[in-house]
Amino acid sequence: MTPEKLEETxxxxxxKYLFEGDDETALYNAYEFSRECINEKVGLxxxxxxxxxxxxxxxxxxxxxxIPLIVSKSSVFFLEFIMNYSLLYRExxxxxxxxxxxxxxxxxxxxxxxxxxxNLEKTLEIISSLIRKAARSEAIIIYLLKDxxxxxxxxxxxxxxxxxxxxxGARNTLAENSLRDxxxxxxxxxxxxxxxxxxxxxxxxxxxxxxxxxxxxxxNSLVGAIECYYETPYxxxxxxxxxxxxxxxxxxxxxxxxxxFRNFKxxxxxxxxxxxxxxxxxxxxxxxxxxxxxxxxxxxxKVCKGLQGLLEHLDEIDKEEIGWIIEWVEYLGDFELAAxxxxxxxxxxxxxxxxxxxxxxxVF
Numbered sequence: 001m002t003p004e005k006l007e008e009t010x011x012x013x014x015x016k017y018l019f020e021g022d023d024e025t026a027l028y029n030a031y032e033f034s035r036e037c038i039n040e041k042v043g044l045x046x047x048x049x050x051x052x053x054x055x056x057x058x059x060x061x062x063x064x065x066x067i068p069l070i071v072s073k074s075s076v077f078f079l080e081f082i083m084n085y086s087l088l089y090r091e092x093x094x095x096x097x098x099x100x101x102x103x104x105x106x107x108x109x110x111x112x113x114x115x116x117x118x119n120l121e122k123t124l125e126i127i128s129s130l131i132r133k134a135a136r137s138e139a140i141i142i143y144l145l146k147d148x149x150x151x152x153x154x155x156x157x158x159x160x161x162x163x164x165x166x167x168x169g170a171r172n173t174l175a176e177n178s179l180r181d182x183x184x185x186x187x188x189x190x191x192x193x194x195x196x197x198x199x200x201x202x203x204x205x206x207x208x209x210x211x212x213x214x215x216x217x218x219x220n221s222l223v224g225a226i227e228c229y230y231e232t233p234y235x236x237x238x239x240x241x242x243x244x245x246x247x248x249x250x251x252x253x254x255x256x257x258x259x260x261f262r263n264f265k266x267x268x269x270x271x272x273x274x275x276x277x278x279x280x281x282x283x284x285x286x287x288x289x290x291x292x293x294x295x296x297x298x299x300x301x302k303v304c305k306g307l308q309g310l311l312e313h314l315d316e317i318d319k320e321e322i323g324w325i326i327e328w329v330e331y332l333g334d335f336e337l338a339a340x341x342x343x344x345x346x347x348x349x350x351x352x353x354x355x356x357x358x359x360x361x362x363v364f
Contacts, residue, residue, distance in 0.1 A: 001036070001037065001040035001042055003046075006037070006042060006046065006047075006050055007050050007053065007054070009033060010033070010047070010050045010051065010054060010081075011050075011053075011054040011057065011058070013026060013029050013030050013033060013077075014030075014051070014054050014055075014058065014074060014077055015054075015058055016029075017030070017073075017074075017077045018058060018070055018073060018074060018077075019058075026077070027076075027077065027080045030077055030080050030081045031080055031081070031083065031084065033081070034047075034081045034082065034083070034084045034085065035084050038084055038085065038088060044082065044085055047081065047082065047085075051074070051078050051081075055070075055071060055074055058070070059071070103243065119258075120255070120258050121154075123254055123255065123258060124142055124153060124154040124255075125154070127142065127154075127226075127251040127254070127255075128140050128142060128154055128156055130247060130251070131214065131226055131228065131244070131247065131248070131251070132156065132228065134240070134243060134244055134247055135212065135214075135228045135239065135244055136230075136239075137212075137228035137229060137230055138157055138202055138203060138206075138208075138229060138230060138231050139155075139156060139157035139158045139199070139202035139203060139208065139228070139229040140154075140155065140156050140157070140158070140226060140227065140228050140229070141154070141155045141158055141163050141175075141199070141226070141227045142154040142155070142216075142224065142226050143166065143175050143224045143225050143226070143227070144216075144223065144224040144255070145168075145179070145222050145223060145224045145225075148167065148168045148169075149165050149166065149167050149168065150165065150166040150168065150173075150175055150176065150179075150224060150225060151165045152164070152165065153224075157202050157203035157229075158199055158202055158229070159201065162198060162199045162200065162201065163198070163199070164198045172195065172196060173196055173197065173213075174187055174196040174197050174211060174212070174213035174227055175213050175224075175225035175226070175227050176213075176225070177196070177213060178212075178213030178214055178215045178225050179213075179215045179216070179217070179222060179224070179225045181215075182215050182217060183215070183245075184212055184213065184214055184215075184239075184241050184244060184245065185212065185213040186210070186211075186212050186213075186236060187210060187211045187212070187213075188210045188233050188236065189210075189233075190209070193208060193209075193210070193211060196211075196213075197211055197227060197229075199211075199227070199229060202229050202231070206231055208229040208230060208231065209230060209231060209232050209233045210229075210230045210232070210233040210236055211227055211228060211229045211230065212227070212228050212236065212239070213225055213226070213227055214226040214227075214228065214244055214245070214248045215245075215248060215252075216248055216251060216252040216255065217248075217249060217252050218249075218252040218253050218255065218256035219253055219256060220256065221256060223252040223255050223256055224252070224255070226248065302332055302333060303332045303333055303334045303337075303355075303359060304356065304359040304360055306328070306329075306331075306332040307329075307332070307334075307352055307355060307356040307359070308356060308360075310325070310328065310352060311352065311353065311356060314349050314352060314353075315349075317349075319345065319346070319348075322341065322345050322348055325341065325348060325352075326338050326341055326342060329341065329352075334355065337351065337352070337355050
């Protein structure tokens with residue numbers, strides 16, 4: 001829409017509203033014309049300027065006492081005209097808030113899904129796919145940090161020979177810089193790429209024009225870094241760094257969780273421990289908790305030996321004599337067993353045998 005048409009049409013509609021008496025029709029026409037202006041991307045500042053000029057021209061021949069009334073009435077027309085803009089802005093902000101919420105939910109759910117996945121190779125595939133989509137890149141390399149070296153563990157659309165390990169401090173690289181600065185680093189010229197990366201070609205043999213480095217920093221450690229490559233330098237425009245950093249943080253935590261799980265499994269894999277070894281460990285643990293010497297085992301030894309003597313005559317004891325058995329067990333110090341016998345007196349023989357079998361292997 002040309003400025004001339006905007007000015008002409010707006011002035012005509014405002015004149016009809018102010019001077020021809022058919023307010024309802026004039027306001028409806030203003031409403032419809034404002035929709036046309038929105039479709040033509042006419043800004044509110046242009047509308048305001050046209051409105052001010054139109055009022056000036058339309059009141060040139062109006063008696064001075066009537067001008068305040070006309071100006072006041074014209075404000076109603078102006079408000080009706082910009083109503084569509086108000087609705088549009090409200091809808092825009094509502095959509096933006098909804099989109100932001102959905103994005104945050106997606107990042108959170110993605111992070112939870114990654115954390116739940118304990119297969120490193122599968123997790124790296126998921127991370128690669130998510131980062132590539134979020135960064136809109138054509139190629140990617142994921143490096144993991146170990147012993148001061150960034151080792152390439154996953155790549156897409158990058159030749160295997162192009163992905164080299166990076167010794168920290170040996171040379172200036174995109175991945176190392178991003179990890180050191182905890183920020184997204186950018187290489188946007190051919191000189192930057194040759195200096196900061198070892199990748200000269202990506203998919204279909206094309207030469208990358210730009211690249212970014214993204215740090216992988218977990219909850220408790222530096223995990224690694226990611227390099228994303230682009231065929232064109234302008235692909236970096238509009239890059240949402242905050243979202244990429246949040247996503248990379250979630251990815252790093254998922255890798256960190258897998259690493260911790262593996263270490264835990266290596267240290268705590270109990271499949272090979274036999275009963276004798278488990279008994280020995282329990283005795284050592286009890287010594288650490290209760291103290292050195294036989295006094296540390298006084299109560300469990302006393303209970304076990306007392307129950308052992310009781311077992312020798314258990315079959316001769318009737319249910320009517322259960323009262324002194326409870327007193328005897330309490331004297332030994334096993335108040336838990338005494339309470340269980342009170343609760344289930346008909347099972348007192350079974351309960352005594354179970355308790356003795358629990359204790360006999362784990363006391364001196």
